[in-house]
Amino acid sequence: MEINLDGRVAVITGGSKGLGLAIATRMAASGADVALLARRAEVLEEARQAVAVTARGRILTVPCDVSSAAEVERAHAAVMAGLGRVDILVNNAGTSRTGPFTAITDEVWQADLDLKLFAAIRLSRLAWPQMVERRWGRIINVLNIGAKAPKPGSAPTAVSRAAGMALTKILAGEGAPHNILVNALHVGLIESDQWVRRHAQQQSGQSYDDFLAEMGKGVPMGRVGKAEEFANTACFLASEAAGYVTGTAINVDGNLSPVM
Known part of the structure; x- marks a missing residue:
């Protein structure tokens, strides 16, 4: 199946390395204009050069710490100025920080929620009105299999990701009447920068x-798993080929998760 994203604008957070870079590369090669968001400008420039090798659309890089509400608003404004809109939002930024429950401070909890949950909330909220107006949108939340089957010692990551799964279902329900499709992809063991x-x-x-x-x-x-395999699934969900898929939480894990 050939995926065509011509004319679409995709924003990928955590887009400078690993899964985010793989998703950006695949979507750009499928014709989308892509905006890469990550913290470090120099790493973003390396990513831009890598994506450009096979890209068929424009590439915009926006340095941004998505855990900051002010920086998210600034980054969204930069995307709007540079590319005009957001059709596809991939909330991919995050880490895999874990530890014993009693060792996790309030500050660590808050930092994890800011990076993984509130970033997705804020970016989705900013992109939402225009998606409603155009009656077309795709939001993909990159989570992990621990969101469905958390293990001891997997906080705070598993908790933040589980909240992201709930957010996905809520947005899917509210977006469905407007043709805004919202899905989650759950990472298992896949090659990435970590x-x-x-x-x-x-x-x-x-x-x-x-x-x-x-x-x-x-x-x-x-x-x-390979990052490209994960990116292929994300690209499918962003396309017209997945026009009736919303509110799902798809494991991309080689059946590692004990739950579907």
């Missing part, structure tokens, strides 16, 4: 490929 960092931190002498292969042994499919 695994590159964790491999480097181990300093075990093990190659990165062997590191991924070892992790993949715990996945029913026997391997770690």
Whole structure:
């Protein structure tokens, strides 16, 4: 199936590396104009160059800490000035911070919610009115499988992501009459920048490929997923091909999650 996003404008948070970069690359190659949001301007420029190799549309980079309400408003204004609208919003920014419940301070809880939940709330709220006016919109919230099946020690991430799943369902219900489709993609073990960092931190002498292969042994499919596979699913949800798919929480995890 060929996905065509010609004429659409996509905004991807956390767009400079990993899954966000893969999604931006896939959507740009499918014809969308894309705006990449991330904190560091120099890393965004590297991402822009990578996306440009196969892009068929315009590329805009906007340095932004999405955990800040003021910066979100400024970034949205920059996207509107540069690309004119937002058709597709991918709320991808986040980390995988976890720890024992009693060790998590109020400050850590708040920082996690600001980054993963309130950023999605604020960006969706800003994009919503024009989506309603045009009767077309796509919002994709990137979560993780812990949102559905949290394990001990998985806070605050699992809690923030579970709230993101509830937000997805609420927005899907309110958006359906306006042809605004809202879905969540739940990440399992998929190649991303966080695994590159964790491999480097181990300093075990093990190659990165062997590191991924070892992790993949715990996945029913026997391997770690590829960022491009995740991006393909996001691109499908952003397209007309997924015109009757909304309010879903799709696992992209090789059946790692114990729940559907």
